[in-house]
Amino acid sequence: MTGTVPVVELAGAGVVGPFPLVSYLDALAQFLRPSTLAGVFVRGLSKAALYVMIASGLTLVFGLMGVLNFAHGSLTMVGAYLGGLVMVLSVTAATGTALRFGLFFVAVLVTFGGLVALESAVEVSLIRPLYDRPPIYQILLTFGVTLVLDELVRIVTQFYGLQPISEWQEALSTKPELLTETFRLGSTTVSALSLFEILFGVVTVAAVWTFLTRTRYGLVIRAGSEDSEMTEALGIDVRRVFATVFALGTGIAGVAGALLMWDPVWGASVPLAADTLLPAFVVVIVGGLGTFRGTVVAALLVGMVDAVTTWWFVNAVEFSGLPEIFIFLILVVTLVVRPQGLFGVAEVGGH
Amino acid sequence: MAISDPNPADEAAATPEDAVESDPTAVATPDTAWWRRYLEEHVAHVAVIALLAAYPLLHGALLASPVASEARMLLPNVETMTAVLYFGLFAMSFDFISGYTGYLSFGHAVFYGTGAYVVILAANGKLPLVPHTTPFMLLLLLGGVFAVLLALGIGVVSFRLTGVYFAMITLGFSQVAYVLVRDWGYLASSPRDGPFVVGPEGAMAPVFSVGVPFVDSLALDIGVLTGDSVVLGPLSLGTTEVSFYMVGIVVLVCYLLLQRVIHSPFGRVLIAIRENEERARAVGYDTFRYKLIAFAISGFFAAIAGGLFAGFRRSASPDNAFFFLVTGDALLASIIGGFGTLAGPLYGRLLDETIREFLSKEGTGGGLLPYLREVLPESILTVDIAGLTVQGAIETFLNGHGSLYLGLLFIGFVLFVPGGVLGYVRERLGGTVAQRVASRIRGGD
Amino acid sequence: MAVLRTEGLTKQFGGLTAVDDVDFELAGGELCSLIGPNGAGKTTFFDLLTGALDPTAGTVEVAVREDTDGERADGGSATGGSVGWIDITDAPPHATAQQGLHRSYQVTNVFPTSTVLENVRIAAQAHGDDSFRAWRNVNGFESYLAEARQVLERVGLGGKADAPAETLSHGEKRQLEVGIALAGDPEVLLLDEPNAGVSSESVDDIIALIEDVATDHAVLLVEHNMDIVMNVSDRIVVLNRGEVIADGPPDAVRDDPAVQEAYLGGYEPGDVGDDTDAEDPGDATEEGDAATDDPAGGGEPG
């Protein structure tokens, strides 16, 4: 926050009054400076990276099975704790930066593996018996899974003396020193954590993209999303593909959680489940249910809007819910204007 | 309270009762028949209402009996039962739109929250043009009217969509409202914690009474600390009991109204929309208008429920009034109790709250943990299994983690009893409870 | 006296012309069959008439009935004279139904868990003014119940009134399908393959039903079984590739060589350029994007 903008004084937390137009114009001038725009842009990218990580798994699962997985946020949350656990157990104050990064990738792998195992168990025991019922039952079931997972994590964390509501500070502090610094990049400052998140997001998107377009399995998934009966008739066991995608989607959610564990804005906590689920829904719906390309674009859109509105909140508009409101407004407006989402295919011929 | 089960032919199922009703022989002696028939059809209703009405007395009696500690452990206390009533009404209103038309209103909490906030804001003098002394019953209606307007606005946009998309756009709207309420400093001194009833500056905080507005003798105050207590001959009812009865009366009236709508020509159109909207349109219904009106009705009653909640608790917060998980709780109650049955959600909520309280922390409500602490001997409590003592285990797993068991129960219902409690009972009986009971009685004469 | 007419009715899906410039008139009291090979556009034509689809071009009109100035009394005459036309080209399905145009569906399309009686009663109720009454018990509206029972007797389901619709046999569902269309006293009945999937034993019941409803309604029937079509129809219209290729009494249509050709396929090896059918050579399916908008694309095969 810079001193040039007249930050409007607040009477306690009480009043949101109309500000003089002048201060908005001032803020606009400030906002349009290249350095501000560049900073907001980088922050937008880092937010977009997080959103795309949170939402990719959800979109893969929906694309293939038509199941909107309400447990997705809880799985991300479990991933945050699991990743945090690995870090807290292995990192000491003396651990150097390089080793911390190394351990983080171990944590990512453990998280991925652990969640794949967890979701496979859920899929086989709970979701599979429901394949023949209308999708609403699968959605309800994932809702139930959310309740159970959240409460189990609450029990476990309390048992070990952790406060499930607030972020897990010990895990936050395993972050390498490097990631707490900020850099000057051209005329703006950028936090190292943002860059790390952007890098992580780009790698994930590239990996998923390559998997979907360059591998046979990815091809099968795309075919199965479009017409599972035809795919089956080509000799492919679509049910096994379902299970794999479910596991994969969950694994990505877990990895996203591991990454969030280091971000002080998010952090490992039980409410992280709901906090990630809702934006993930927004990104997936705005992009078009089931299209990965749409998810990436929507994540960029939501990330940028988030960064821009956050800047306005910090600098001019005294309303802390501004970014969140805009994110949900994107959802509402998209559904009104283009219900199938940015890249979704409109239902053809149906009523 | 209410409620066993909607009278003849809920769910458009079954019409044997219709046949009886329009059968001239059944009204052979018209002077006695109508009320008798009516009573017969509502035996199940009356029984449930009587049971609920007797609950505080039964509960009190049991707590004074030798099985006091068991009763305290197992039965929800009266305060919890009051919450079951108003939240049950909210769940019913959710089910009214979601269960009967098939459109999952995932943002339904926005109406509940609207009802709650209107009551509190008005009482704090923060609603323009509404004096803080406005009677509670009028505030309930006012909240309902706000919710109707909101529902019409949201519905006009949302009912162009179906399925997941409808659920998501309503969720989007309600979350916008949630964030707005959470961060708007005008609403409360700490908007995140939500408003309390404090009255406008320099004035007394109003009390909320249920009854006939402007006639003090026909109204009783509600609220745990602010309510009236009543002595009726040998009976003395505390503030909690009085609140239970007064909230119950409002909920009963709302239930009867909702039931009326379900069994009207209009209600049948809603069921037709759920069953097959394309065909409903093809036979001549402009389904959009029906859905929109149903949504408004549903929003109205959700707001009444929210108003009762605020009136009883004298506070509300964004998280317990507007958040999407509040809708989730209504969904839970509806699925467990029986989706698409009007009374089901109330039973679902009852089960839900009973479980939560049974597994609650040590406290006023009783529950399993305090009971075990009381009855289990020290020798058992200290038994050590793989590093965890029995005491440690029960403290860990039974200490306010009702949601875990509720989640498991919910999963069980989704997998094995998709019709919910009431749906299952009806399936076994081969008709609604009211019908079965009525025909049993008729069979006797 | 005509009760329903179309002019230049055309429907294109992308490049594919499913219904092509159809001029059609249905007379009061007439039983007209609409036939044609698979994919000829018959169901699309129904969808255009009832407003389930909006046409690309052309109009659909229904005759104004003499008795429409108030609520129509039960048993209003279906063959009453007309004094003018109402354009229903862009009217949504519920509005065309209100104008007396009722349809049955090729694939059974009922209210599955409601009782048989309720299925018909709700259809009857759609044509009264009581559907927004939210405060009175539905059983107080006896006229709809009475009408529903009457219709059920007529379609032969009187004994099944209290059964949930989904428990009916396939043949009975087809009868119910017609029953729903019959409720509310329509002017015109559009029956889309009422015999689809009916076992050979039950076919006669349905034929009897079609003949019965044709005594007091104008009926437009889509049917594949030629024996039935030839027996019951007053008139037959043949569609092929969206175009009317024949229109006349059954005998004339039966002997029309163009009709025979349409049914058996116009394929002649080595002679394809000179097709006797004189199809438009610039057929839309050749165009690049035609197939993506195939009207039936991606649906479940029936």
Added chain:
Amino acid sequence: MSLLQVDDIHTYYGESHILEGVSLSVAAGEVIALIGRNGVGKTTTLRSVLQLTAPRSGSITYRGEELVGKRTHEVAELGVGWIPEERRVFSQLSVAENVRVATPKGGDVDAALELAYETFPALSERRDADAGALSGGQQQMLAIARGLVGDNDVLLIDEPSEGLAPQIVADVAEAVQRAAEEATILLVEQNLPLAMDLADRFYLLDNGQVVEDGAATRGVTDDDRIRRYLSA
């Protein structure tokens, strides 16, 4: 010795009895036409073979192996290919990807692509286009190519000429003929002359039962009995 043997199968959609005891046999190398009016159960017969709509009773053997009770992908892996009504190409996948996904796991993708492009040069030109952007005739060729590269011994082809202009129909007929060089074919086709030109034998279905069968000759198209079943 028949390659594919269908014995008295009864198939339902929900409660609706579609096949009321269909039996037929297909010998290796044959092209069999399944003809009949709309709605008599031709498509359902193909779906029954593939276990997409499993018969409630009866038996279907392929090379002596019982198919009833298997899952669809298992039937497909045995070498039964499906070229469905309305083509059902993966419209968001490119032409080449459609071919790749049809190539059996571990199969030679390059050889499969070569086979497809050689058989249908028109596809070669549009190999990178989304299949959804192809014309109807090209989509039909792609669907057939998908069946060919699947290493299938039997192809179940459903209404290949439906919705196509006459001159395109000729191309499709040629494509089916080419497919017949590679595989045994069970063909559902409403266009009677086309079916008779392509097939060796035919089965005529009516109301879920086989009512006629015999050698497929041009003469059949003039047979009054058969014409009665098919049209006026």
